Amino acid sequence: MKITLVFSGGRTLGVEYIAASLKRAGHEVSLLFDPVLFYGTGIKSLRKFFDSTPILMDKIIKFNPDLVAFSVLSDTYGWACSFSEKIKEWKDVPILFGGLHATAVPDIIIKEKYIDYVCVGEGDEAAVDLAAAIEAGEDTTKIPNIWTLKEGQVFENRPRALIRDLNNLPFPGEGTFYGEFKDYRYFSKGYSILTSRGCTNKCTFCMNSLLSKIYAGDGPYLRRRSVDNVIEELHYSKEKYKVKYFSFEDDVFTQDSKWLKEFCQRYKEEIALPFCCQVHPYHLNKEVLQDLEAAGCMAVGMGIQSVDAALIKEILHRDGDSQEIAKAIELFKNSKISLLTQILLDFPGQSEEEIVNIARFLNKYKPDFVLAFRFRHYPRMEIIEVARQRGLISPAEIKTIEESKEYSPYIMGINIFYAKAVSMLLPLLIISPNLPEFVLNFILDKKIYRHNSFFLRIIFHLYSMLVSLYKKIFSGKKRFYYFTPSGMVKYFLYYIFTNIPKIISIRRKKRNDFL
Numbered sequence: 001m002k003i004t005l006v007f008s009g010g011r012t013l014g015v016e017y018i019a020a021s022l023k024r025a026g027h028e029v030s031l032l033f034d035p036v037l038f039y040g041t042g043i044k045s046l047r048k049f050f051d052s053t054p055i056l057m058d059k060i061i062k063f064n065p066d067l068v069a070f071s072v073l074s075d076t077y078g079w080a081c082s083f084s085e086k087i088k089e090w091k092d093v094p095i096l097f098g099g100l101h102a103t104a105v106p107d108i109i110i111k112e113k114y115i116d117y118v119c120v121g122e123g124d125e126a127a128v129d130l131a132a133a134i135e136a137g138e139d140t141t142k143i144p145n146i147w148t149l150k151e152g153q154v155f156e157n158r159p160r161a162l163i164r165d166l167n168n169l170p171f172p173g174e175g176t177f178y179g180e181f182k183d184y185r186y187f188s189k190g191y192s193i194l195t196s197r198g199c200t201n202k203c204t205f206c207m208n209s210l211l212s213k214i215y216a217g218d219g220p221y222l223r224r225r226s227v228d229n230v231i232e233e234l235h236y237s238k239e240k241y242k243v244k245y246f247s248f249e250d251d252v253f254t255q256d257s258k259w260l261k262e263f264c265q266r267y268k269e270e271i272a273l274p275f276c277c278q279v280h281p282y283h284l285n286k287e288v289l290q291d292l293e294a295a296g297c298m299a300v301g302m303g304i305q306s307v308d309a310a311l312i313k314e315i316l317h318r319d320g321d322s323q324e325i326a327k328a329i330e331l332f333k334n335s336k337i338s339l340l341t342q343i344l345l346d347f348p349g350q351s352e353e354e355i356v357n358i359a360r361f362l363n364k365y366k367p368d369f370v371l372a373f374r375f376r377h378y379p380r381m382e383i384i385e386v387a388r389q390r391g392l393i394s395p396a397e398i399k400t401i402e403e404s405k406e407y408s409p410y411i412m413g414i415n416i417f418y419a420k421a422v423s424m425l426l427p428l429l430i431i432s433p434n435l436p437e438f439v440l441n442f443i444l445d446k447k448i449y450r451h452n453s454f455f456l457r458i459i460f461h462l463y464s465m466l467v468s469l470y471k472k473i474f475s476g477k478k479r480f481y482y483f484t485p486s487g488m489v490k491y492f493l494y495y496i497f498t499n500i501p502k503i504i505s506i507r508r509k510k511r512n513d514f515l
Helices: 013-024 044-049 053-063 074-090 100-104 124-136 207-214 227-241 257-270 286-295 309-315 322-331 352-365 382-389 395-403 425-434 437-445 454-474 485-514
Strands: 002-008 028-034 067-071 095-098 117-119 146-150 153-155 190-193 245-248 275-279 297-303 338-345 369-374
Touching (some): 002 013, 013 028, 053 074, 053 485, 067 124, 074 100, 100 117, 100 207, 227 257, 286 297, 352 437
Parallel strands (some): 002 067, 067 095, 297 338
């Protein structure tokens, strides 16, 4: 059976795992990647000119799949809906929506006339079962994880038990992304990998808060691959794809200190390439830092989100407090590992004063780099219920969040309720660790950040770039590879120059066909 998996924005491990599982089951799988150039920028003319849909539709028609599956985030839901409509105009091929947005609001998605199936939760086994049922012409209304629309009736099926032994899953890179997109230079330097699924934390703004409820009563939500299994995939990808670094995509890489110690020792002896990962202040101490540094870790990302104790506990439901965050930052002062702190700006209950306090906190403790995101409400996350109970969000606003089809990648950041009066605090947070204290205090005390001018924004961003360059040259500290401005520039330039000839060719063919 022929199956096309469609996704956008960047390498998606969930898609690759499902593709690898389908290939293992004997299906022919094609991956389609849409770079979505200039989406979410407001530049409609450029977005229209560089629209990759005709290129991808041409590939779909040539491949002629029996099933098309989309991996959908809330950020890309509108894009996926638009693309699905075009596919249905060509042929009534079954279309499946899976991913985080599909898991959150399957009841809304299944009502769309161009969507036949929705996958809720982990889709590795569910996608294989659905493909087998479609190929054999069998009933698809009773497959666990799969919601089916048949003759106007919706059939809802609860998720099957979580996959306990992650070692049994095929490696996601086997003949999938790196196989089909090996010429795409933007992705060639690094290899993303997961050593676990799930998280012990239940932050209200994170998808894990929803998934842990969906799978409640099914045993521990956090599952981890064996060190042997992870090392085997690292060897495989290092030798086959000649990667230069690894990026561990676990929500918190350091949750199990015993596993980490064994892994770091093996990694140092057998792999010995730079890597980056995500940590949490609550799961970080001097010994953990030493293990990471000895193994060759070059950078870690650490979510701070807030320094207000009440907000951390009552709104975000996170472990730890500002003192613990400060201690974690101090651990990296004499380390070769870069610390990239991550901040959420303007979430429910957060005031302008609290954001100002974060700026002062960062200026005092001086992490190596700061990445600030404008908070986005995602459908049916726990934080929405917390906000609703406190009267911080209305039923109409919740409905908008659940049904929105606006394309808005999280890396750009968006919040439909964002306070424009403090929008300049975002670039200010990024540079606050590197400003002289008296300069920052002057900007904050005089509320200069409220002047949302293009000139001031440019100054803030130029200062940030100069500081990053200085640190890279003189301190050896590096940011995450996939957060570098140069990487984004390469991404756009590569797809612009590779897509232009294809776009012109397709348009010329259509024009000739019309004539």
